[in-house]
Amino acid sequence: MAHPPRTAAHRIRRAVLLALASSVCASCGHSASEPDGDPRAIEADEFLFLAHEGVSDDDVSRILEALRGNAARIRSHLRVAEMPRVRVSVWSPSHRDDWTQAMQAALGQVYSGATGYTPRKDEMRLLLNPASPSESVHEYAHLVSFQVNPTIGNNPRWLWEAVAVYEAGSAPDLRTWTDADLAFPGLHALNQYDSSLPYRWGYHVAMGVIARWGDDGYLALIRSNGDLQGSLGITEAAFGAYVEGFVRGLAGRA
Ligand SMILES: [Zn+2]
Numbered sequence: 001m002a003h004p005p006r007t008a009a010h011r012i013r014r015a016v017l018l019a020l021a022s023s024v025c026a027s028c029g030h031s032a033s034e035p036d037g038d039p040r041a042i043e044a045d046e047f048l049f050l051a052h053e054g055v056s057d058d059d060v061s062r063i064l065e066a067l068r069g070n071a072a073r074i075r076s077h078l079r080v081a082e083m084p085r086v087r088v089s090v091w092s093p094s095h096r097d098d099w100t101q102a103m104q105a106a107l108g109q110v111y112s113g114a115t116g117y118t119p120r121k122d123e124m125r126l127l128l129n130p131a132s133p134s135e136s137v138h139e140y141a142h143l144v145s146f147q148v149n150p151t152i153g154n155n156p157r158w159l160w161e162a163v164a165v166y167e168a169g170s171a172p173d174l175r176t177w178t179d180a181d182l183a184f185p186g187l188h189a190l191n192q193y194d195s196s197l198p199y200r201w202g203y204h205v206a207m208g209v210i211a212r213w214g215d216d217g218y219l220a221l222i223r224s225n226g227d228l229q230g231s232l233g234i235t236e237a238a239f240g241a242y243v244e245g246f247v248r249g250l251a252g253r254a
Contacts, residue, residue, distance in 0.1 A: 086124065
């Protein structure tokens with residue numbers, strides 16, 4: 001669930017942001033969930049933001065804009081009609097100790113460098129950074145995939161992250177990949193936690209599945225927790241060879 005920080009830039013359209021900022025402020029300060037007002041609860045559409053100390057309304061607005069711009073598309077692609085109300089808890093980097101303590105309590109361990117995770121099927125947690133808007137879309141995709149299959153969380157990890165990276169549109173730039181990078185490392189390598197490989201390959205793993213087996217195959221794979229033989233009729237070795245060939249073809253280096 002946790003993952004290292006990603007660096008994907010996220011452009012914010014200023015006019016939309018300003019409009020959102022005003023709509024968020026209309027509801028802020030009405031429903032603090034604790035007597036001292038921390039975290040600050042902000043209701044917006046299907047989301048309930050819990051903004052911890054140091055997180056501004058503008059920070060919340062940027063994340064909300066990204067979620068509003070992507071949530072319906074992701075639900076539609078994964079054929080999820082209904083979502084529970086999603087709680088979006090946000091910590092400031094100036095209170096990193098609180099973030100770390102909350103992660104330890106929720107996950108039983110700390111993934112250092114992680115800036116987002118999903119402790120429950122209806123909650124994402126974010127450590128504020130410039131990529132938080134795009135990271136919130138990644139975490140939202142995880143939450144939608146829970147509705148497709150409640151046991152999909154990191155099971156298997158290669159597919160769990162592939163779905164989130166693909167649905168969030170976080171495509172890697174294949175022009176920067178060396179020849180060594182283009183060698184598929186295998187699903188075992190993509191199941192590791194202290195590795196960027198699940199994120200590096202995830203987008204094209206999902207894209208390759210959809211290109212050959214369609215959305216039906218993609219969803220069958222998610223529902224079967226990555227049973228390649230059962231859902232797609234392909235062995236793991238053949239799948240790895242297919243993905244590598246698919247990526248090499250996209251990169252123009254077959
Ligand atoms: Zn993830």
